Amino acid sequence: MMKKTSRFRWPRWLEDEGYQVYVANDGQAGIEKFINIKPDAIFLDIWLPGMDGLEVIKHILAIDPLQIIIMISGHGSVSAAVSALKAGHMITWKNRSAWTR
Numbered sequence: 761m762m763k764k765t766s767r768f769r770w771p772r773w774l775e776d777e778g779y780q781v782y783v784a785n786d787g788q789a790g791i792e793k794f795i796n797i798k799p800d801a802i803f804l805d806i807w808l809p810g811m812d813g814l815e816v817i818k819h820i821l822a823i824d825p826l827q828i829i830i831m832i833s834g835h836g837s838v839s840a841a842v843s844a845l846k847a848g849h850m851i852t853w854k855n856r857s858a859w860t861r
């Protein structure tokens with residue numbers, strides 16, 4: 761569940777490594793996919809249309825408190841990271857450039 765700008769790079773990289781990837785266009789669609797697919801892990805952007813990533817985390821963790829969620833954002837802030845931690849998320853990447861090849 762990532763913004764359009766990242767959505768096209770991440771799946772390709774993960775698929776190249778042998779992972780099956782599902783993409784959602786917004787937070788609500790991501791929650792619906794999570795319920796239907798039950799993925800091993802979720803890559804989630806903080807900034808999404810409609811419902812932001814922090815709200816998505818709350819919904820997903822209410823369903824499965826052990827779900828692995830990797831939150832990313834090129835526009836992260838300390839307050840967003842603190843909010844993610846309070847919601848139960850452990851790692852926040854601020855800079856996507858660390859993942860470029």
